[in-house]
Amino acid sequence: MKLRDYIIRRLVLLIPILIGVTLLTFTISHVIPADVARHFAGGAKANPETIARIREEMHLDEPLYKQYGYYLNDLFHGDLGECYTERRPVTEAIKQYLPATAELTIIAMILAIFIGIITGVVSAVKRNSWIDHVTRLIAITGVSMPIFWLALMLQLAFAYKYPILPLDSRLGIGVVAPNHITGLYVFDSLVTGNFTALKSSIYHLILPSITLSFASLAIILRITRSSMLEIVRSDYIRTARAKGLRERTVIYKHALRNALIPTITVAGINFAYLLGGAVLTETIFNWPGMGRFAVAAVNNLDFPSVMGFTLLAAIVMVTANLIVDLLYSVLDPRVRLGD
């Protein structure tokens, strides 16, 4: 009961956060020196009458607080406004682009968490061995390398020099998308038994998901390694050994469970990185997702779309944090939620 109350309370807290986010993005997008009406009327040589008409249509001639009022009013009715570039509601555009991003970030997150934790543990257990040195080198590279550079290098190596992986969006040419269930191609094609699409979509995911996951993987690896190193020296690990447990049980049961606590925090924070990274990754890999949509929106002064994107990112962030907090209470009995 307490846990349910806690979740509800956290979700209610989402409302002021989202209002804050809209206020910020709305202000920023309206104080930057760009004349949206002129932009849409055709640029510098536009007809002044057309500009005036558009300005009136878009309520751009009214005071800012009134414009914000219109926006909030629409928002409460589930309307994120009209996407200028694509001439359709922003919600519709999000519906179309979100699954691609979701698929990419979920795969990247899974890669980062699993590979990060496993290599982190191995690196800590085999401290100062060559495995540890190699892992640490990879980790430091991952943390310091710009994501776009990694993307270009991967493209150069695996799509150009040795063309073994595709670069054309989410599916190969001629491959029909699986029936729409979630919009996640891997999932949908698996459920519908469409193995041509499954194979193609996995192939297409490899490079972008490696690119996107690499930085997070490196951070998760480093934090897992350092917390493992600290924990294997702790008293309760000595107790576990003194009981006569085999080393594998000591490490993977007694130590890892404790080491995962800081790892979960970092993984949660990294979700924000992934969303930011998705913007770059999607642009470079021509991935038809929210990130590319957001870049196009910014370039076209398409403020409703930009705001739609930021709002969505904020919701994802807050939800990710909530999930992290819930996982905490599962992993660590000392954490009590809802007290």
Add this chain to the structure above:
Amino acid sequence: MKELLKVKGLKTYFYTYEGVVKALEGINFDIYKGESIGLVGETGCGKSVTALSIMRLIQWPPGKIIEGEITLDGKDLLKISEEEMRNIRGAEISMIFQEPMSSLNPVFTIGSQITEAITLHQEVNKKEAEKRSLDMLNLVRMPDAEKVLKQYPHELSGGMQQRAMIAMALSCKPSLLIADEPTTALDVTVQAQILDLIQELNEEIDSSMLLITHDLGVVAQVCDRVAVMYAGYIVEIGTVKQIFKNPYHPYTKGLMYAIPKIHVETKRLEVIRGVVPNLITPPSGCRFHPRCDHAMDVCKKKAPPTVKVEEGHYVACFLHGGVK
């Protein structure tokens, strides 16, 4: 009495960045069946290293047992495989540690931690193991034992945590219990209860005990014999009565004088001058000579051999023999 554990010429070194820490320099002692032996000495003299060496839990790097023999019932623990050693840990020899709070895994329930030890060494199913865990908790007189099984370490008091540790350590009825300062982290009143409990249960399951402490009062209360350690050596060993009534080694004497006496008025406490030596560059010869009021030339040159001063009482000091 028959020996249960025999430690012979045990040397354990730690290879650190600053140099080699010679933590144990060839120590010898026996533990007889059913007895309690106290191992006393200052912090850093090698008491815990001795215990961990017996358990073969010295972590490499940096620590390593260089040479020596540790025989349990005739079996040399330093020669058997890691797997054989695992079957001894927790079953034949088990251990209680100083800090019960940090020695229990914070993310598992007390019940699961005790049950784990039982299922590991005994052929019982989970249900039976859980029942035995409950029996063990009742045996250590844990209040509300049934509830404690499902509780986590942080939900218990220090005394209760140590009771849980004792339940875990004794759950497989070990023939040797090593208690490494089991009461140091506890309140004085709880200390007495825990000591009584350890002593009583130890007699009940007829196991021997190696009690590590720096508290001579604890030794006098619990032990049959006592070994005094100084800087990696056992300098004196004998029955509690012999050591307390008639200490031979200047260091043991110093320790005894340092105990404030309730019926004698003293302005200042007696102290042993100087500090514990650095074990990377220990003093030559007898490691105690820089702090010893009776130091002779020979003390600086070589380490004194252990000589018998009376039946069951041995001392390593040139004042009592060994000079050629």
